[in-house]
Amino acid sequence: MAPRMDAAELSRMLGDWARPGTRLPDALAAALLELIDAGFAPAGSVLPSQRDCAAALGVSRGTVAVAFADLEARGYLASAVGSGTRIRSGRALAATDGRLFSFTGTAPGVIDLSTGALPASGVVRDLLGAGPVGLSGIGDYLDTDGYFPAGLPVLRQAVADRLTRDGIPTVPQQVLVTNGAQQATFLAMRSLVSPGDTVAVEDPTYRGGLGALRLLGAQVQGIPVGRDGLDTALLGRAVARHPAMLYCQTGVHNPTGTTMTDAVRREIGTVTAREDVPVVEDCCSYDLTCDGRVASTLAGHVDDELLVMVGTLSKLFWGGLRIGWVRADRTRIRQILELRKAEDLATPVMSQLVATRLLEHAGEARRERREMLSSRLRSTGEVVHEVFPDWTWRPVHGGTGLWVDTGQDALALAEEAKRVQVRLVAGPSFSPHDGQRTMLRLPLWHEPEVLREAMGRISGG
Incomplete structure (x- = not known):
């Protein structure tokens, strides 16, 4: 069966497609x-229906029809009654659904x-601004x-010591340093997942x-x-089908900013141990909490043989540092290490x-991030309520964003925002099934006047 593209997926991949002075x-x-x-x-690939495309892209159905007809006349698309519009020619270069397409340079004038x-923390600015910090060694x-x-x-050793102080007993042999958390996540998953696995x-x-x-060819539930x-009842049913792994965030959850209870963590440990299902836990935001205490994780609830944790220094210090880590038992680390060598040989010594x-200076950086994010959480809430009083969100325990229920089609809202040079990311980007259609993730770090x-601009005011 030909792959069918969702309207949310198409919207993500098209990006800022409308051009001033060009007919839509x-x-x-x-x-x-x-x-x-x-x-x-x-x-x-089968494109979404013209109606769905029009709704997602915030244009008329006629606009979509003319664009499709143009490409069909040029031999790129083919339409058939009852089968929709499929892409007729082209190559398959990358298995992507555009979820990370927004991670690109931002044009001038775009918010x-x-x-x-x-952005870089004060700790990074002070140390790096003083010269080639750390390079004396x-x-x-x-x-x-x-x-x-x-x-x-x-x-x-430094990462292991930090994790141990945070209540996750770790030795250096359980740590692998990567080029950022995205590589850590990919390598951890690649060690457990084959194409077609659930x-x-x-x-x-x-x-x-x-x-x-998506790149690994997994079937996602x-x-x-x-x-x-997590809904532990549904988790139990899913794990009983013996998936290749569970991917979750129990500390500070991205995008919701919430934290799981210890009762849920214990249940995750019980369920996954019963079915011998490995768990990849994303811990990238576990130390960005509103109360200053490092969030709990699955360590101690899931056996080390089943638990793979991934984290980063990007949240605490700066994304430009590109230092992530994997924490697992020694056997798993050795497996991931060999996979890593086929992709890139090592992380630059100077960055490390x-x-x-x-x-x-981790303690100092944590205090700085907490103070900044707590302040911006208040100001962001005030600005959003002022302009969109009907938007709602759950209390945030940590992290860098608000998970906002707009009460409307957030995908269409994001498309409208592009026209006024504001870049948003709607809920479907965070959903394995392109759901969460009314949700929007707003970052917390912008100055109130920028937000x-x-x-x-979005409201038209």
Whole structure:
């Protein structure tokens, strides 16, 4: 059966497709052709219906019809009554659904509310601004080949010490250093998942995790997330079918900003142990809490042989550092290490030395992030309520964003926002089934006046 593209998926991949001075049908046809030529929309794929496309893209059905007809006349599309419109020619270059397409440079004049990634912390600015921090130790490594696929021993020790202080007993041999958490997540999943395997995930969940599973060819089953965390009854049913793994976030959840209860964590441990199902736990935001206490994780609830944890220094310090980590038992780390060597040989020594030095200031960085995010949580709530009083969200325990229920089609809202140079990310990007249609994730770190300007543009005020 030909793959069928959802309207939310198409909207994500098209990005900012409308161009000033260009007729909408022409701009839409050009954007679709770019996807086809790049291999992101391979031959045989079935496009959403014209009605669904129009609703998702915030245009008339006639606009979509003209764009489709243009590409059909040029031989790129084929339409058949009852079968829809499929892509007739093109190559299959990459298995992607566009969930991370918004992670690109932002054009001048555009207010980017599509990511919760934080700017560099004051700790990073102070240390890096003073000169080549951490590089005084570079001489110790210049007589080596510079390749440390598992990470510099000094950094593995520093990460292990940090995790141990946070209540997750860890030795350096259980840590593998990666080029950011996205690589850590991909490698952890790749060690457990083969094409066609079923994977259980939260709904909603981190869109980068969903993107990695798509690339791995996994079949994804979503489990709803409530106020206390995963629906454990549905989790039990899903795990009884023996999925290849469970991917979840029990500390600070992205995108909702909530934290699971210990009762849910215990149940996850019980259920996965009973069926011998591995768990990949995303811990990227576990130390970005509103109360200053590091959030609990599955450590101690899930046996080390089944638990793979991934994390990052990007949230605490700066995304530009590109340092992530995997924490697992020694056997699993060895397996992931060999997979990693086929992808890239190692993380740069200089970045790791900087990261080691920054970890000495983890406590200071946590306090700074907590104060900034707590302040912006209040100001963001005030601005959003001022402009959109009907929008609602659950209490936030931590993280970098608000998971907002707009009460309307957030996908169409995001498309409308593009026209006024505001970049948003709607709920379907965080859903394994392109659900969460009324939801919107808003980052917390923007200055109130910037957010007010963005909200004003969206509202038309």
